[in-house]
Amino acid sequence: MPRMTGDAPAELLRLRSSIDNIDAALVHLLAERFKATQQVGELKARSGMPPADPAREERQIARLRALAHDAGLDPHFAEKFLNFIIAEVIRHHEAIAGVDPRA
């Protein structure tokens, strides 16, 4: 195991504190996003619209990949992350619309 030298523990604590703040922000941002998508799911169910909109997803992925590239984040990771979130949103939309996932 590598030895902790000098002020490494303090540096590690400082970095972890920053990571904890970022993780908290991510949770709050995701909660707000899911509040918005909940309303989209209700609107879609009321209007008889399908839960998924692949054309909209394509535009979101292209946009996020470009943003990720410019921000120095791996675009492939950004795409996987968005797809992961959207899959959960679609599951919620289907539940609101009363779609049987086994059907």
Ligand SMILES: O=C(O)C(=O)C[C@]1(C(=O)O)C=C[C@@H](O)C=C1
């Ligand atoms: O914008 C919509 O139509 C949504 O239902 C939201 C959302 C998303 O989470 O961004 C989810 C499912 C759709 O396939 C596309 C986008």
